[in-house]
Amino acid sequence: MTDIRPSLLVLLVAMIIGLSLLLFNRSTVAQPLPKPRVVVTADPELDDSNSLVRYLLYSTDFQTEGIIYASSQFHWKGDGTGKKLSVPNREYTRFGLKLCPCESWRWAPKERFIDEAVEIYEKVYRNLRVHDKNYPTPAELKAKIRWGNVEFDGDISKETPGSDFIKALLLDNKPGPIYLLAWGGQSTIARALKSIQDQYKDTPQWTAIYQKVSRKAILSVSGDQDDTGKSYIKPNWPDIKTLPIGGGGVPLAYGAAARSSAENKVYYSADWTRENISSKGAFGAFYRVWGDGKQMVKDDIFDYFGFAGMTAEQLKAKGYIVWTPPLAQGSFIGEGDTFTYLNLLQNGLFGYRDESLGGWAGDGVNNRTSVQWMAQNAGQGSAPAARPAMTGPNFTPAAQNDFAARMQWSVTPKYAAANHEPRVSVRGSSRISARAGETIRLQGVASDPDKNVVAVKWWQWKEVDTYLGQVTIANPDALATSVQIPADATAGQTIHLILEATDNGTPVLTRYQRVVVTVVR
Numbered sequence: 001m002t003d004i005r006p007s008l009l010v011l012l013v014a015m016i017i018g019l020s021l022l023l024f025n026r027s028t029v030a031q032p033l034p035k036p037r038v039v040v041t042a043d044p045e046l047d048d049s050n051s052l053v054r055y056l057l058y059s060t061d062f063q064t065e066g067i068i069y070a071s072s073q074f075h076w077k078g079d080g081t082g083k084k085l086s087v088p089n090r091e092y093t094r095f096g097l098k099l100c101p102c103e104s105w106r107w108a109p110k111e112r113f114i115d116e117a118v119e120i121y122e123k124v125y126r127n128l129r130v131h132d133k134n135y136p137t138p139a140e141l142k143a144k145i146r147w148g149n150v151e152f153d154g155d156i157s158k159e160t161p162g163s164d165f166i167k168a169l170l171l172d173n174k175p176g177p178i179y180l181l182a183w184g185g186q187s188t189i190a191r192a193l194k195s196i197q198d199q200y201k202d203t204p205q206w207t208a209i210y211q212k213v214s215r216k217a218i219l220s221v222s223g224d225q226d227d228t229g230k231s232y233i234k235p236n237w238p239d240i241k242t243l244p245i246g247g248g249g250v251p252l253a254y255g256a257a258a259r260s261s262a263e264n265k266v267y268y269s270a271d272w273t274r275e276n277i278s279s280k281g282a283f284g285a286f287y288r289v290w291g292d293g294k295q296m297v298k299d300d301i302f303d304y305f306g307f308a309g310m311t312a313e314q315l316k317a318k319g320y321i322v323w324t325p326p327l328a329q330g331s332f333i334g335e336g337d338t339f340t341y342l343n344l345l346q347n348g349l350f351g352y353r354d355e356s357l358g359g360w361a362g363d364g365v366n367n368r369t370s371v372q373w374m375a376q377n378a379g380q381g382s383a384p385a386a387r388p389a390m391t392g393p394n395f396t397p398a399a400q401n402d403f404a405a406r407m408q409w410s411v412t413p414k415y416a417a418a419n420h421e422p423r424v425s426v427r428g429s430s431r432i433s434a435r436a437g438e439t440i441r442l443q444g445v446a447s448d449p450d451k452n453v454v455a456v457k458w459w460q461w462k463e464v465d466t467y468l469g470q471v472t473i474a475n476p477d478a479l480a481t482s483v484q485i486p487a488d489a490t491a492g493q494t495i496h497l498i499l500e501a502t503d504n505g506t507p508v509l510t511r512y513q514r515v516v517v518t519v520v521r
Contacts, residue, residue, distance in 0.1 A: 036344045036352055037176050039066040039166060041148060043075040043184030043225075044111050046288045046296050046305065047254065047336040051183060052117045053287050054338055056141070057406040059121075060134040061346040064144055065169050065178065067114055068162040071150040072184035072225035077111070078104030079151045087153050091302065095321050105153070108297045118142055120282045124410040131409040131418060148188030154226035156191040166192035170213050177218045179243075179344060179352070183337035185226025189219070190233050197236060214239035220340040243343065243352065248392020248463060249362025250399040253336040254324050260396065267400040270330035276404035276507070278330065281411040291329030305333050342399065348424060348512035349498070357496070357514070360399045363392055363464045392463045393498075401507035419505030422448045424456070424513050426499060433520045436489040442515060444479040444499045452503040459498050467493040467519065489519045 040055060042048040052067075071077065073090050084101035086092070092099040121128075122138035129135050148162025149155055166189060169178050180189050193213070200209045220243040224230055233240065251259050257268035266272050270290070278284045278292075288294060291308030304310075304320040308329040312322045327333075342361035343351030351359025405419050412418040427443040434440050446454045458476045462468075467489050475481040483497065495517040502510040 033350060033353065034176055035061060035063050035346065036179050037065050037169075037174070038062040038179045038181060038341065038344065039068065039169065040064070040181045040341075041066075041068045041070040041162070041183060041186075041188050042114065042337070043070050043072040043150075044107065044113050044296055045072075045074060045184070045336075046303065047334040048183045049113050049117065049286075049296070050288055050333070051252075051335040051337040051340075052114065053283050054335060054403055055341060056117060056121045057128075057283070057403070057410065058341075058345060059136055059141070060132045062341070062344065063176075064136060064141060066144050066146060066162070066165050067118070067141065068146045068148045068165065068188055069111075069114060069150055070148045070162070070182070070184040070188050071153060071155075073153050073227075074225065075106045075184065076104060076153050077107045077150040078102075083152075085152050090153070091321075095323075097321075106297050106300055106302065107150075113296070114145055115142075117286065118145065120286050123282050127411060127413050128406075128409055130413060130415050131420060149191050154185060154187055154228050154231070156187050156194055156228060156232060159191060159195055160188065162188045163191035163195060167195050170196065170216055171209075177216050179218050179220055179341075181337070181340045182219065182221040182225075182229075183340065184222075186219075186221060186224065186228045186233060187226050190228040193217075193233060193237055193240075210237075211239075213237070217241075218243060220344075222337045222340055243340070245339070245362070247362050248358075248395075249339055250342065250360050250396045252334065252338045254334040256334060257327065257332060258325075261394070264394070264396040267396055268332040270328045272400075273332045274330045276400075277332075277407055280407040283407060283410050288333050289329075290327045290331040290333055347402075347421075347510075349514055357516075358392070358461065358464045360395045363461070393459070393461065397508075398502075398510040402509055404507050405509055416450075419452070419503070419507065419509055420449045421509040421511050422446060422452070422454045422501045422503045424454075424499055424501035424511050426513050426515055430513065430515050432515060432517045434485045434517050435520055436485050437487050439482050439484045440517065441482045442480070442497065442499075444481075444501075444513065446479060446499075446501045448503050448505075450503070450505055452505045454501050454503050456499060456501045459500065461496040461498050461514075464496050465494055467495050471495055471497075473497070483517075485517065485519060491519055491521045493519045495519070 042052060082103060084103055086100040092105065118138065118141050121141060125135065125138050146162040146165045147160060149160050170192065182189060196209065196213060200206045214237060217240045219240060221229065257265055260268060273289055277287055278289050288305065290305055292306055294306045295303045301320050304315045304322065307315060310326060312325060315322050339361040343359035345360065349359040351357055351361060408418050424444060424446045427445065432440060444456060446456050448454050456479055458473045458481050460471050469486050469488065471483055471486060473481055473483055497515045499513040500510060502508055
């Protein structure tokens, strides 16, 4: 009989080595977080429509749970019975106007902009899937569309398919929070919460239900556009978190070009927008730009964006209310609601983690200048000095180039004919504990699916640090580097180190990996 013990020994050693390598790889490469569960609620403002185009092109990055028609003080449908409404201090009473009570306000008779956007997505889906297999099917997205509380401004008196849909999501047992994006008013979200409160308030389950929903729902809102946040949600659900509106984010609202830095103005120009956005197929044609000849609602006196080559005075002479200056034909108009999800993108910054770490939408509650301002003005009996302007890294080129790349994907049926984002990670945990004076060593990993050259740099995101000083990065332009934790750092303070990787494709694309260092005793 042949002795097989040496062979078994070799096999056993090989298995141990393989298992060790597997465990090493799992423990030393940061694992991705689950994609956030997202519900979009939107009214038919042109910037909502534009924000939806970008959202659909980034639907790889979310678990889209719902896309719901909503109302606001700027757009409401009416109930079709002849009932009229007028709410004080709305736009129909400003600018010397007195246009309501009205049966509806700035709502097209056959409004379906969400359906139209998803139908365009269906047309370009085959191209998009070539570039990223994670795009949801058109059928999946169509199944998520609902109508919410659209009849009147701030009306939460009725349950709707949209509010019932949100209610069911908040009560389900799937893991992870639900990010509720309010691009218009919050009435559909408020009605969902009210339905939960009405059903459970007087039952033994109420405390558990209240706590569950308060943990699960996270609001990301474009203002309180129908006052339901203030009138219902905050008083009745005070423990529901809201993603903070941070400083230093990518400006995308109306008038963004005027507020942008000189180096960023190109990304709102007619030439750049035409070359990278509005000329790109079906989505480009749907995306609203200055002078495109369109209106969301026919003869809407607040929507003069479709006119080209007219001055503000000429527009006023035609009866339009000119509330933001006209720009050159083809220029960027706005995506005033995109900031609600920019920090949810899977770009490596994970701005939604802890609801405050910051991303392309800017940094949140830990903004360094805000910390200093609060410390300096704590306990003042009189009005404090003006809060300083929030600053931060310039994310505009990266965010806009990334959007341009995805628009290009929508019209490009071959993978090799478009650029794709580089990949970047760090060995070891992305959360590190270190003592003051200790030197930590960091090892990044970067690659590019298109074989482009990738340039890397490490930088400190001081605006989100709770340690207010500067750290020195030994080799900021190398994957391997080291950082000495300053001697004056105290226990509990955090230092955010970002590894940024940018390829040399067209357009250039950037991804990140964040390392958070917590100082310990």
